[in-house]
Amino acid sequence: MERCKVMVVDDQLWVRTMLLEALSSSGYLTFGAADGREALHMMHEEKPDIALIDMTIPGIDGFTLLAHLKDEKPEVATILMSGNSDINYINRARKEGACGYLVKPFDMEELKSLLARISTTLDTAARGEGIWATEYWEGQMIS
């Protein structure tokens, strides 16, 4: 795969900036969105491979955005993130088709290794050697 493109959706400016900075310095193509509407708009233009979405964003929340993505862009792998580590949230994320759930604050190294595994899977699927399973689940990092 060419360089993997990651969409970061978080309404907190400095969280978004930090994530974009950390990912681009690790070689990822990145772009950010501050809320669900902006994300929906940008994902059609920018065509990300992976979406990293905060659960509590204004307007459209993380779960709703995930549903939109599943519907309109099922090829995008979605990772949800939140300060909330409630297991019911995590199970819901899994059921609704997220690939992973990261509990804030997580370490950038953990995020990068998760992204690397997901992009390898996406890559294999793109080459026709594997299937990009909609129920692909990497689980959650315990903060």
Next chain:
Amino acid sequence: MGDGVLGRSNDFVNYVRAYEETFTDSVYSISEDPPILIKEGKHLVFIESKDDNDDGGKPLVFDVTAAVVERSGCQLGAIIMYEDKNEREDVRNNISRLKNLTAVGELAASAIHEIKNPIFSIRGFLRLLENSLMQDDKRREYTKIMIAELDRLSKLADDFLMIAKSQEKKGENVFIHTFLEEILKLFNPRFDVKGITCHFQADDDIAPVFIDADQLKQVFINIMQNALDAMSQGGNIYVSVSSKENNVITEIRDEGPGIKKEDKGNVFKPFFTTKENGTGLGLYISKRIISNYGGTIDFESEEGCGTKFIIKLPTSRNITE
């Protein structure tokens, strides 16, 4: 009706006497405790609790009264419905307190989740800063310390949230063996890094327990994390789930250095920790949660021989019976 009316005045005593003279013993016996007072013709009834406490508790308050009258016009007695005003006020106070608590709890929960955002961005930028410094730069050490302290802050926030949450006693049927297996999977990357092998074993036919899954998850994570922290040299962790006499027993045994004799009495006390970055709340919260659901948590440990935590929870079947 003002409380003053219900005060124990001379009038009151006279009314009671009048009452006693008016009604038959059998009627009186319905409510001889507390004494009843009826104001003739108006069916006005005051009832005062037997506690002769003039400035203390408020009197009972009548609700409905009706005279029972014979065709001849002779009054046989009265039907009285009354309620304890004290109790009504208690209920009202409790409801409003609960509402406040829930509101405060929800506010605290969102506040705590929000605290994670600045911690997260600071932590991330520190990591970037660290990576931009030369390997031998002393400032790398400073960033590491700052990150560790931020992690402690974040853990404290989580712990406080869990303490608030452990007041709730909602729950569901949880099959501990399958639940625990899922939790252990989360630790796989850490087992690998630390050179730890985790051995899991469960009896067949384990009954479910009634507990809040999220709180139970926290208990297992706390104990597993302690086991991991105790085993810097790697080794084995043994986890088993069995049933015994309507209880599900979970045992988690590590091969760490064990708990010092002098520390044994403090293990479940809040803010007691032997870890540099511990909050000292993990086992305190765990015990609180397990006790809330009718279970027990205990440990066996000998210095140099590891530690075994034993969690016993009643099966749901046991609770309903």
